[in-house]
Amino acid sequence: MRRNPFLYGLQKLLLFLASMLLLSVTVFYAARLAPGDPLVAYYGERAEKLTPEERTQAEERLGLYDPLHTQYLRWLSNALRGDFGMSYKYKTDVLDIIGKRLNNTLLLGGTGFVLIFALSPVLGILCARFEDRPLDRLLCRAGALSSCIPEFWLSLALILIFSVWLRLLPSSGAYAVGKARDWGDRLIHLLLPLTVVVLSHLWYYAYMIRNKLLEEIRANYVLLAKAKGLNRRQILLRHCLRNILPPYFSMMAIAVPHILGGTYVTETVFSYPGLGALSYESARCQDTYLLMALCLFSGGAVMLCGMLAQAVNERLDPRIRPGGGMEVDHFG
């Protein structure tokens, strides 16, 4: 509405690039200035046995002798050409390593996110529709319980029940050996971690929807809607839901990286090869370029989701649309 979509996009793009640049500087300096020795990541245990000459040679070869800003600029000019550097630990291109793990995390986090995103409004609306009736009370109790159980405990309990006792589902990994392309096998491996991810996050968002809806349904405009003759279902779906969607979308956009990368605990308990474990590992052993790539990836995801949420919000709520609130007519 009354804005140039091209300019708007350009503005957002510049903002995005500037933020990414700032993020890369911060992560680079933080990683390099932190105590620790990148050579340990490269040579492992052997790093301690290197002679001073070998050390100097190795550091020179890895470019660690140059001043930090030279190193950063070198990384930056390579990165702009698509080369994000090499992992000290794996000795391959960082993008390859991330690429291999990304699918697993996307599958677990992505499916989990979609399920949470779709199911929480359903639960929230059901609860609000039948406020304080048996269904609402039951869901509230069950939900509170499910979100109180820690992820690792739930994971272990599920492994105990479904893998050890019932022997129905595998307890770890993303696929059985040699079955990387077997989707049925992947799905079976996904079931337990996915259940944990969804159960531990779902109620948080569903409860937020429920409470926001109940807050909205006490708003003044609901009285007019009622006086017009609308019923509770129509008011909830046509009026209240619409008004709580903007905060819900922003919240879910922020939840994307949280659910996507925040499956750390679940990934660890199920020995699921995802990005969460990789980030932790690379930060621990000074694998600078891998850490930077991971941070830029998740940071970019956060920013993109935030911008997407804003774009959606602006479509849904006219008051925060640029230029939408300007022309108030004062003659009544």
Next chain:
Amino acid sequence: MPELLNVKNLSVSFRTPQGEVEAVRDVSFSVKAGEVLAIVGESGCGKSVLCKSILKLLPVTAQIKSGSIHADGMDITSLSEREMQKLRGRLFSMVFQDPMTALNPTIPAGRQIAEAVRVHRPRAAGTEVRCRVESLLTLVGLTPEKAQLYPHQLSGGMRQRCVMAAALASEPKILFADEPTTALDVTVQAQILDLLREIQQTLGTATVLVSHDLGVVARAADRVAVMYAGKIVEIGTVEEIFYDPRHPYTWGLLLALPSLAREGEPLYAIPGTPPSLLHPPKGDAFAPRNRYALAIDYEEAPPMFQITETHFAATWLLDERAPPVESPVKGGFYG
């Protein structure tokens, strides 16, 4: 004229953690087709609750304790929510105090009116609904282009006009207007009141106008009911209430009007504060603030005394055994 709305001995209470708040106590009145009944009284006397209890718009903590409500020949006292939904909008509708919050901020005004048109005509075609919205907007004095605007792009007066258009969409027989001008500035107030009167005359809609402003009432109403502490203390035609008031509370209200005050004298104010409706006092609730109070006022609530065919007042001063008291209100309001 036939009676459209007949409320008999209605009592409404709110359940609160402190106990039961008796917001409306034993109220009876009726509204005839096409007339404007004004309900006046100070804040918290139960005016709004009375209206909302008739439309059943009150929260679940509110409860009709006793009495009956007949609307358009139907007993609607104990109708279910589902049955009420069929009546709201078509039999009666309501305009609210604060136009700033009465519209949903995220939906264009026209669509909120269209929604009201569709409620009772779900099969209406798009063009038909659009025509109806345009004619409603014209009726309330807005240009049809305003339909596309969001509430925040409209002024307070325009929003109140949109609220009225939405409330009138299904041609209700009774329109409740709960302080429709309180949140507006003075010049706009007059326009909205004139509009209410105009609509009432063109459509013949009976109107229940809630207000605490006697100036508003004099301008728009046919009959006036004065409420105090959840009860109607005096009811009569506008002329009777303004020229021949009988209840000491009505005297107090009229004396407190700036237009009746004499220059150089401080404006009259009724002493004291209204009683808590959590534990309403025995006898006449107004007695502690009433300088004409009789001993019996503290013992027993006065019944409604009939003065003329249309004029009733609940004060012991009208009992034949009471000492004669002359009304302090002289001259009359319109002067």
